[in-house]
Amino acid sequence: MKMKQAGLVAVFFASILLVPQSADAKVRVAATLGDLGAAARAVGGKHVEVTTLAAPQEDPHFVSAKPSYLKDVAQADLLVLNGMSLEIGWLPTLLDNSRNGAVQQGEPGYFDASTVVERKEVPQTEISRQMGDVHPEGNPHYTLAPDQMARVAIALGNRLGEINPDHSEYYETRSRSFAKECLETARKWKKRFAELSDSKREIVVYHEAWIYVLDWLDLERAIAVEPKPGVEPSPEHVKQVIETMQSRDLDLILKMEYYPSAVVERIAGKTDASVVTSQGHARPDQDYIARVDALASSIYEALE
Ligand SMILES: [Zn+2]
Structure with missing residues (x-):
């Protein structure tokens, strides 16, 4: 029985390795x-x-x-x-x-x-x-x-x-x-975001997942809800985020769908900020450009 199983495994891996690369x-x-x-x-x-x-x-x-x-x-x-x-x-x-x-x-x-x-x-x-x-x-x-x-x-x-x-x-x-x-x-989006007033360009992020998007759209991150990438916020850090948002009049938090929403909602509640929750990654049947368009459009609408 053992031999037979080993044989099957060998056949399985051989079949993977030996599939001919035909033109089609x-x-x-x-x-x-x-x-x-x-x-x-x-x-x-x-x-x-x-x-x-x-x-x-x-x-x-x-x-x-x-x-x-x-x-x-x-x-x-x-x-x-x-x-x-x-x-x-x-x-x-x-x-x-x-x-x-x-x-x-x-x-x-x-x-x-x-x-x-x-x-x-x-x-x-x-x-x-x-x-x-x-x-x-x-x-x-x-x-x-x-x-x-x-x-x-x-x-x-x-x-x-x-x-x-x-x-x-x-x-x-x-x-x-x-x-x-x-x-x-x-x-297209860079041009559109250039129309926003300078006072709208500073935003808050949950995880440091946004630098490439911010550089692309000429936005700036004021503070992150996570004190370090991958580290959950302590109550003291949350307080600091709220104070930063109030003193600098920031009204947008960007967050991926896979991060906890409770703390973000609490911060948004205290600061009257809006929250844009982004899809983590493109879905298996989704077009990349359509996904990026949707993301940029939701950020733009929140800042406008
Ligand atoms: Zn990360």
Whole structure:
């Protein structure tokens, strides 16, 4: 019985490794997060099959890996990840257990999208997760900003072409057109936000997930509800947030859907601020540009 099981496992892994790459074969992409999955669909079109691991409403720092994730990684030709330690709590074990050599770090099937973005808030001194800060390599939340995603699109198109050279031109054309769409969306909203008065530009964030969006839209973060990324606010810190908001007349708090709403509502109640709650990541059937448009539009309406 044991032998038979071992044999089945061997056949399962052999079947993954030996699938011939015919001209019609789609590249199987496993994207860790929804926005990256949406980008992979936009760039890869009919020559990719994309699965997304974390659910869009999950905090990408703390994802509980389901058994299906292991199968998705084991069968992938290309793993697309956010990087900058965002998935460090859950992806490394998954990668090890997948026994899929093609998607291990250093292989063409391992695509860390953060290697092509303009990294922001990179600490000047060494910090670690043991200190409670979950952004040791800088701010990893760049997928909300279409100007950053344009860079990811081009690099992803090149990588898909490397993995599936028969369709490299197809991927290149699509990556250019998606990148162009990202940049046009970025420009459109930048222009719109430029019409806001300067007194509207300072906002409060829950988690430090917004620097790429704020830089894109020329907004400024006055204070974060979390004292450090990943650390829950103490009552003293909440008091400080409220005082800052009152003294500087701030009236918008930005928050991801996966963060607790009670403390934010309490702060908003005391300061008469409005709260914009953003979807964490694109949903599996959602277009990236539509998601970014919806986000920018909700922030604009709240500030207007
Ligand atoms: Zn974070």
